[in-house]
Amino acid sequence: MVRRASLPAVAAVAVLVLAGCGGNAPVKATGSPAPSSPAPGAGSSNAAAPAPALKPGEVRVAGQVDKPYTVTLVSLRGLPQISVEVEYTSAKGQQKHTYQGVLVHDVLKDAQPRFDASKKNGQLRGVVAATGGGDYRAVFAWAELDPGFAKSQILLAVSEDGKPFDDAAGPKLVVPQDTKGGRYVSELNQLWVGTVDATVDGTGGASGAGH
Numbered sequence: 600m601v602r603r604a605s606l607p608a609v610a611a612v613a614v615l616v617l618a619g620c621g622g623n624a625p626v627k628a629t630g631s632p633a634p635s636s637p638a639p640g641a642g643s644s645n646a647a648a649p650a651p652a653l654k655p656g657e658v659r660v661a662g663q664v665d666k667p668y669t670v671t672l673v674s675l676r677g678l679p680q681i682s683v684e685v686e687y688t689s690a691k692g693q694q695k696h697t698y699q700g701v702l703v704h705d706v707l708k709d710a711q712p713r714f715d716a717s718k719k720n721g722q723l724r725g726v727v728a729a730t731g732g733g734d735y736r737a738v739f740a741w742a743e744l745d746p747g748f749a750k751s752q753i754l755l756a757v758s759e760d761g762k763p764f765d766d767a768a769g770p771k772l773v774v775p776q777d778t779k780g781g782r783y784v785s786e787l788n789q790l791w792v793g794t795v796d797a798t799v800d801g802t803g804g805a806s807g808a809g810h
Contacts, residue, residue, distance in 0.1 A: 653788055655767040658755070662728075662792040664710040672766050675701050675757050683752055685773065689780035698773045700756035703727075703790070704744045712741075712792045723748070724794040729772050732786030737772070739782070741792075751776045755787065 653659060653669070661667040678701045686695045707727065715721040725741030742748040755770040757763060764771060772784035796802075 656765075656769040658769055658787050659789045660706060660710045660792075661789065663713045663794060664707075664792050665713060666709070666711050668710060670706060670755075670770075672757050672764060672770055675706075675755055675770060678705065680757070681752060681754070683754060683773065683775045685775045687778055687780045687783070689783075694780060696759050697761070698754055698756040698771070699758045699761075700754035700770065700773065702744075702746075703753045703755055703772070704746060706755060707744065707790060707792060710792065714741075714794065715796075724796055726793055726795055728789075728791040728793075729782075729784045729787060730789040730791070731772070731784035732788070735784060737782040737784055 650659065650661070656671050657669045658671070659667070659669050680699050680701065682697060682699045684695075684697050686693070688694065712722070712725060714725055718724065722741050722745065727739045727741060727744060728736055729739065730736045739753070743751055744753055752775055754773040754775075756773045757770055759771070768785075769787050772782065772787050774782045777783070
């Protein structure tokens with residue numbers, strides 16, 4: 600008695616025969632193609648745009664603030680002024696001058712620094728870096744600038760001994776309580792506000808994105 604092969608068995612044999620005849624013929628993939636990797640150097644579309652270049656005489660107020668902005672000698676002259684008499688030593692010898700200008704604290708508070716209100720006296724964790732011509736830089740604790748903590752009158756000076764500074768040179772940072780002139784920053788172009796938390800806690804650099 601002849602038994603007929605079932606259809607599934609015949610189909611299986613046919614597949615094996617065809618596979619054997621195929622040799623090394625490439626097999627066409629039927630799955631979805633793997634996603635391609637981004638090209639090297641491709642940045643995120645959410646990357647922060649670089650800060651615009653400063654014009655001569657402009658001072659950028661930036662860092663950990665809600666309202667970064669720029670000031671100039673022209674705008675500073677329109678604000679309430681105070682005068683201070685200072686004496687300090689510099690590379691040029693003993694200096695004695697009278698400066699007129701605006702309190703740095705008044706300029707910075709308009710940028711609304713972001714200090715942690717959940718911390719007791721959170722502003723005492725704050726620092727301010729002042730950058731001038733030739734990438735010269737000096738750092739201050741926020742408490743040095745805040746009249747609520749210190750009696751100092753650190754200025755953005757608009758004139759020296761009655762002579763206005765050139766608009767293209769920008770203001771000069773004046774620190775009356777200092778006996779040396781190292782923190783008298785000329786041709787000021789940036790005031791950066793941040794906190795020391797990330798550095799002290801070991802989580803990175805001083806807080807406050809830079810632009």
